Amino acid sequence: FKDASVMKKPKLSLKKKKTEKRKKKEKKKKVFLLLLIGLLNFGNYAFSSEETIKALKKGGKIIFIRHAIAPGNGDPDNINLKDCNTQRNLSKEGIKQSEKIGKFFRDNKIEIDKILSSEWCRCKDTAKFAFNNYKILSALNSFYDEKFAHNEDKQIHELKSYIEDWKSNKNLVLVTHYVVISAMLNRGVSSGEIVVSDKSLNIIGSIVTN
Numbered sequence: 358f359k360d361a362s363v364m365k366k367p368k369l370s371l372k373k374k375k376t377e378k379r380k381k382k383e384k385k386k387k388v389f390l391l392l393l394i395g396l397l398n399f400g401n402y403a404f405s406s407e408e409t410i411k412a413l414k415k416g417g418k419i420i421f422i423r424h425a426i427a428p429g430n431g432d433p434d435n436i437n438l439k440d441c442n443t444q445r446n447l448s449k450e451g452i453k454q455s456e457k458i459g460k461f462f463r464d465n466k467i468e469i470d471k472i473l474s475s476e477w478c479r480c481k482d483t484a485k486f487a488f489n490n491y492k493i494l495s496a497l498n499s500f501y502d503e504k505f506a507h508n509e510d511k512q513i514h515e516l517k518s519y520i521e522d523w524k525s526n527k528n529l530v531l532v533t534h535y536v537v538i539s540a541m542l543n544r545g546v547s548s549g550e551i552v553v554s555d556k557s558l559n560i561i562g563s564i565v566t567n
Contacts, residue, residue, distance in 0.1 A: 409562030
């Protein structure tokens with residue numbers, strides 16, 4: 358019995374060694390694949406940004422910008438569009454992000470026809486810190502909260518009509534909210550993200566600002 362036990366131990370040890378080697382190889386393969394995917398994604402992003410900038414330089418594009426960083430979700434129940442103190446507003450990071458958005462347009466010499474903003478203070482402030490001037494377009498207003506939800510269909514119809522009628526060799530900037538961009542383009546968007554489309558709302562690309 359003792360002899361049989363001694364004979365089996367080396368076999369178990371060899372199996373363990375082989376298993377450990379196989380696991381190490383698999384782990385290395387996974388790490389390599391993750392690195393490769395990361396590099397490919399970085400390359401695609403860089404290429405996408407370059408192509409997006411080229412499209413913007415040609416003009417005639419629709420530029421959707423979600424307001425910059427404004428911590429929280431939705432707005433207080435007592436929201437008053439004429440009083441920023443009753444709304445969710447830009448943080449210090451949001452103001453810096455807005456300034457970066459403006460710098461992106463200036464550095465790349467992208468021509469703008471009009472800058473339109475939602476009536477919400479966080480959108481107006483994003484437009485102000487990025488571009489200095491803007492005009493209000495109520496079709497860009499949020500309909501996220503229940504008290505504004507009934508406006509969605511009307512606003513989207515008005516916004517699509519506005520874009521359809523708009524004509525310029527420059528670009529149209531729309532500073533708005535997640536729900537509006539999602540309804541128009543059927544995609545999510547991060548705070549301060551710039552999403553570029555043609556007049557038919559076909560997405561050309563996006564620029565993420567941090």
